[in-house]
Amino acid sequence: MSADRWSDRLRSSMTTRDSLVCVGIDPDLTRMPAPLQATDDVESLLVRFAAGIIDATADIACAYKPNLGFFLAHGAAGIRALERIRPLIPSTTPAILDAKIGDIGTTAAAYARGVYDTMGYDAVTLSPYLGEDALVPFISRADRGVFILCKTSNPGSGDLQDLDVAGQPLYRVVADTIRDWSTRHPATLGMVVGATYPEQLAAIRVACPDQPILLPGVGAQAGDLAAAVRSGVDAHGLGLVVTSSRAIIYASSGDDWMDAARAAAIDLRDAVNAIRAN
Amino acid sequence: MSADRWSDRLRSSMTTRDSLVCVGIDPDLTRMPAPLQATDDVESLLVRFAAGIIDATADIACAYKPNLGFFLAHGAAGIRALERIRPLIPSTTPAILDAKIGDIGTTAAAYARGVYDTMGYDAVTLSPYLGEDALVPFISRADRGVFILCKTSNPGSGDLQDLDVAGQPLYRVVADTIRDWSTRHPATLGMVVGATYPEQLAAIRVACPDQPILLPGVGAQAGDLAAAVRSGVDAHGLGLVVTSSRAIIYASSGDDWMDAARAAAIDLRDAVNAIRAN
Numbered sequence A, B: 001m002s003a004d005r006w007s008d009r010l011r012s013s014m015t016t017r018d019s020l021v022c023v024g025i026d027p028d029l030t031r032m033p034a035p036l037q038a039t040d041d042v043e044s045l046l047v048r049f050a051a052g053i054i055d056a057t058a059d060i061a062c063a064y065k066p067n068l069g070f071f072l073a074h075g076a077a078g079i080r081a082l083e084r085i086r087p088l089i090p091s092t093t094p095a096i097l098d099a100k101i102g103d104i105g106t107t108a109a110a111y112a113r114g115v116y117d118t119m120g121y122d123a124v125t126l127s128p129y130l131g132e133d134a135l136v137p138f139i140s141r142a143d144r145g146v147f148i149l150c151k152t153s154n155p156g157s158g159d160l161q162d163l164d165v166a167g168q169p170l171y172r173v174v175a176d177t178i179r180d181w182s183t184r185h186p187a188t189l190g191m192v193v194g195a196t197y198p199e200q201l202a203a204i205r206v207a208c209p210d211q212p213i214l215l216p217g218v219g220a221q222a223g224d225l226a227a228a229v230r231s232g233v234d235a236h237g238l239g240l241v242v243t244s245s246r247a248i249i250y251a252s253s254g255d256d257w258m259d260a261a262r263a264a265a266i267d268l269r270d271a272v273n274a275i276r277a278n
Helices: A006-017 A042-057 A068-072 A075-088 A105-118 A132-139 A155-161 A170-182 A198-207 A225-232 A257-277 B006-017 B042-057 B068-072 B075-088 B105-118 B132-139 B155-161 B170-182 B198-207 B225-232 B257-277
Strands: A021-025 A063-066 A096-101 A123-126 A145-151 A188-193 A213-215 A240-244 B021-025 B063-066 B096-101 B123-126 B145-151 B188-193 B213-215 B240-244
Touching: A006 A145, A006 A188, A021 A042, A021 A257, A042 A075, A042 A257, A063 A068, A063 A240, A068 A075, A068 A096, A068 B105, A075 B075, A075 B105, A096 A105, A096 A145, A096 B096, A105 A132, A105 B068, A105 B075, A123 A132, A132 A145, A132 A170, A132 B155, A145 A155, A145 A170, A145 A198, A155 A170, A155 B132, A155 B170, A170 A188, A170 A198, A170 B155, A188 A198, A198 A213, A198 A225, A213 A225, A225 A240, A225 A257, A240 A257, B006 B145, B006 B188, B021 B042, B021 B257, B042 B075, B042 B257, B063 B068, B063 B240, B068 B075, B068 B096, B096 B105, B096 B145, B105 B132, B123 B132, B132 B145, B132 B170, B145 B155, B145 B170, B145 B198, B155 B170, B170 B188, B170 B198, B188 B198, B198 B213, B198 B225, B213 B225, B225 B240, B225 B257, B240 B257
Parallel strands: A021 A063, A021 A240, A063 A096, A096 A123, A123 A145, A145 A188, A188 A213, A213 A240, B021 B063, B021 B240, B063 B096, B096 B123, B123 B145, B145 B188, B188 B213, B213 B240
Antiparallel strands: none
């Protein structure tokens, strides 16, 4: 953690490592590497797995993004693991908690304390559905970042997000709204846009030239990486957090799991950089 | 927990106790009753507070609703408390985890395991923003219930929820969508509608005569109870989970905190029943 501005820290991490790759830490107990399978308690297993992934990719990843769901699946033991994993992430690398939460008033304040202070995360993903006042406790600090769900990567994202609002799909209205909220809050407001929707991503980037975009859906979800990176980077070739989870962390389940994770992260970094260079 | 249908369990709990009152368990450490303030560790404090509230209201409450945010604020200690609180709730009383979560694919499945199985909750609040496929792991079990955010109680709920979608506000489209999803899934799909918006609640109840509605915003948020109850109950005078947190659990911070919580719960139950009777 650091008191520096979130936007500066994210950019610095990207430029220092010449990487836009964020490693998603989504531990699934049925896919743990063989050398860890003898670990008895789930808390230790989660920590050892994350420690191995972080150790293997520390100079490649511009950010790490554990997903709260994969830890809450194990109740208190999972959350304890999440707390122990946080300090394993290098201090210059932002830690994003993928939680997709959002609640009102005093509850939002409690969540913000939990995510930012108790657990020590630098940024968090949030839902826009409850409106601006529900986000205030999260977006009132310049040293923290948020990524608000805009156009998600799943097949059913259109159920609500594509609804027509006065001639525009809802996700575009959400993108414009996030840009407007940005002018009123010290935190860096970004958005989540799935790599599986590169055309929509392009339209959002045009509407929001300055907002960081968290891009899930490359790798296992098989989005078109080239189209997504070209559409999603900002004018400086930055501002896009290219997130991959399963394709990196489960690159191998054998003895070479850390080497394989490292190789997959390097491959993705290099592929993204080759697209950026063109 | 029980394998019976969620809709039957909720109705049975309401009719057995002649009560629509759900007690929200939102522990705020700055408001703990004096007799508990000497409790050293936060996990024990949270459990003792919830145990006192449950003990004082067990024959009044048709459901309990801890909010995940107030527990995650304390990290793993809070989640451990949430796990220890679950078995303190009477087995015939539904336990609703207010989490407002929603995520895709394998992540949603992990959350569902955590909420339903690891932590043992009967129902959960969810965000609709990601669409139907993101809800599937939560709504594929007839013994579990979900309440999907529709029109929330906060002042800024209109930022997105009131956007005009082909002549209807978004929250009405969400209500219709929840009703349509109900026909395809075994779980009981309900919705969250704030008591602070009684006219909108009335319109939602007309559109969705059979869906359970979770009603926050009475008590501390000062919604119009009479208008909300009249608008929100179903044709049988049931189907409305009238949730109050602060007005009950912080009714007194003195030695009489349990008696005061009980009295506040009885007052709300009786007020709701008087409205239902007319």
